[in-house]
Amino acid sequence: MANLTGPDRARYVARMFSRISPRYDRLNSIMTAGRHHAWRKLAVQLALADYADPPGLALDVATGTGDFAIELADRPEISRVAALDFAEPMLHLAAAKSNDAPIRCLAGDAHNLPFPDDAFVCVTVGFGIRNFTDLPRALAEIARVLRPGGRLAILEIVRMDGAGPLPRILPTLFRLAAPALGALFAGNREAYTYLPESVQGFLTAAQISNAIQNAGLTLHTLRPLALGSVAIHIAAKP
Numbered sequence: 001m002a003n004l005t006g007p008d009r010a011r012y013v014a015r016m017f018s019r020i021s022p023r024y025d026r027l028n029s030i031m032t033a034g035r036h037h038a039w040r041k042l043a044v045q046l047a048l049a050d051y052a053d054p055p056g057l058a059l060d061v062a063t064g065t066g067d068f069a070i071e072l073a074d075r076p077e078i079s080r081v082a083a084l085d086f087a088e089p090m091l092h093l094a095a096a097k098s099n100d101a102p103i104r105c106l107a108g109d110a111h112n113l114p115f116p117d118d119a120f121v122c123v124t125v126g127f128g129i130r131n132f133t134d135l136p137r138a139l140a141e142i143a144r145v146l147r148p149g150g151r152l153a154i155l156e157i158v159r160m161d162g163a164g165p166l167p168r169i170l171p172t173l174f175r176l177a178a179p180a181l182g183a184l185f186a187g188n189r190e191a192y193t194y195l196p197e198s199v200q201g202f203l204t205a206a207q208i209s210n211a212i213q214n215a216g217l218t219l220h221t222l223r224p225l226a227l228g229s230v231a232i233h234i235a236a237k238p
């Protein structure tokens with residue numbers, strides 16, 4: 001996996017998430033000690049904190065099993081949600097979980113969003129940007145489809161840096177525990193070996209802030225979570 005790039009990496013990621021889709025939610029709860037719902041709720045609250053316009057459209061990119069989309073659809077500021085992912089088995093689960101919520105699930109690639117410019121008041125990405133093959137391009141696409149003043153909320157596991165023991169201890173624990181938990185609870189050691197590897201090869205929270213700003217968005221909030229191993233970034237389109 002480490003040496004895959006571009007379309008090969010995208011195909012690998014899509015196949016991997018398709019395979020683990022039936023057990024994805026269970027592993028998410030185990031790996032985050034049940035915190036991931038609260039994190040998504042907080043991210044949406046922060047993103048929409050000063051929203052004062054009539055209800056508008058939202059987009060959840062790399063929606064997976066749809067938890068961010070469901071959180072968005074629950075908010076009075078949001079009229080309808082588009083939930084996009086390239087792994088169709090994940091989307092089927094998202095559609096099944098959506099019940100009567102105003103959510104439309106659709107297959108698509110984050111690097112080429114099938115929406116017009118300025119369409120959305122809010123875009124979310126949960127644990128997705130780390131898997132993108134071209135983050136600047138995906139962020140440029142998000143910036144394009146956000147309407148001026150619209151908000152972006154990114155929830156992601158980040159590469160830890162800085163002084164002190166935590167940036168050494170936590171990644172090591174994660175590297176050891178994730179494959180074992182994946183093998184035990186998802187029957188898939190490979191996918192959960194990819195998880196810590198993808199974090200180590202990824203960006204720090206400060207580097208994500210830079211990438212967001214390089215896409216022309218204004219950073220509003222950086223909220224570290226889980227001892228700094230997870231972060232919420234909130235940004236706005238000027």
Ligand SMILES: C[S@@+](CC[C@H](N)C(=O)[O-])C[C@H]1O[C@@H](n2cnc3c(N)ncnc32)[C@H](O)[C@@H]1O
Nearest residue numbers: 017062063064085086087090109110126127131
């Ligand atoms: C770790 S899951 C996150 C799912 C969900 N957002 C959450 O918060 O739990 C990552 C998801 O990103 C999707 N994904 C990765 N790269 C993508 C891309 N380029 N376009 C669309 N979906 C993508 C995968 O198929 C997978 O469902």
